[in-house]
Amino acid sequence: MATTETNRKHTQVAIVIVLFISSFIAPFIVLFPVQELLYRPSEFYLFEPVFKAYIILMAVLIVMAIVLLINLLITPKTKKGRILQRTMVGTSWLFVLGVLFLCINHYQIIDEKGLHINPFFSLQEDVTSWKEIERVEQVNVQKDGITKPEKLIFTLTDGSTIEQSISTKLTKAKPFINLELSKKGLSIENVYY
Structure with missing residues (x-):
């Protein structure tokens, strides 16, 4: 025992x-x-x-x-x-x-339809189509004399925003995001802090 x-x-x-x-x-x-x-x-x-x-x-x-x-x-x-x-x-x-x-x-997920985000306490994706996006800003922050991109801020037609931290994968996706935005006559705007 x-x-x-x-x-x-x-x-x-x-x-x-x-x-x-x-x-x-x-x-x-x-x-x-x-x-x-x-x-x-x-x-x-x-x-x-x-x-x-x-x-x-x-x-x-x-x-x-x-x-x-x-x-x-x-x-x-x-x-x-x-x-x-x-x-x-x-x-x-x-x-x-x-x-x-x-x-x-x-x-x-970001694809040709828009942004798909599945929040933590949800079983369904929140889908934001490219048509709903009014503006996209890339926030650039200066630290120790070096300017680095920190996040993308998607402003929607209703005034709400979606923030995405810049990652390696998001950096690779930015040309495609610009392509989708260009269809609406928009582009990613740089903002410096």
């Missing part, structure tokens, strides 16, 4: 360590390939996860490692306490799976 309990604790310690270490690596290895499998369209200018999804998934995995560590350190004395402890750990795993699903579902 004692050997089984010791083996169980060793297994739990291993899971906590693996979960903690993998929380820094797994989001970057798992998130994008799964999104590509599920959501990547055949033709697009930009397809990428929202960076916030990586951070949220990382934080949730760290929290799960902490929950399992607390579970390992606290040994309930009563049967009711053990049931409560198992319920809390099981609920935590369900929470992690739910957040994993939301992170996988959090992406952005």
Whole structure:
């Protein structure tokens, strides 16, 4: 009996360590390939996860490692306490799976139809067509004497805005964005701060 309990604790310690270490690596290895499998369209200018999804998934995995560590350190004395402890750990795993699903579902696409953004707490894409876009500004920021593009701000006909942080993929998509804007007589305007 004692050997089984010791083996169980060793297994739990291993899971906590693996979960903690993998929380820094797994989001970057798992998130994008799964999104590509599920959501990547055949033709697009930009397809990428929202960076916030990586951070949220990382934080949730760290929290799960902490929950399992607390579970390992606290040994309930009563049967009711053990049931409560198992319920809390099981609920935590369900929470992690739910957040994993939301992170996988959090992406952005730019294609010939417009901007498709699937917000974190949504199961449907918000689609903004090119017809709805009135202006696009590239915000350039000067740091240490070097001017760098920071973000694109899409201003819509209703006055609302959509901000996209400049990434390598977005930089590669800018010529296509300009092509779509040119059909409306627009182009990306540079703004300096």
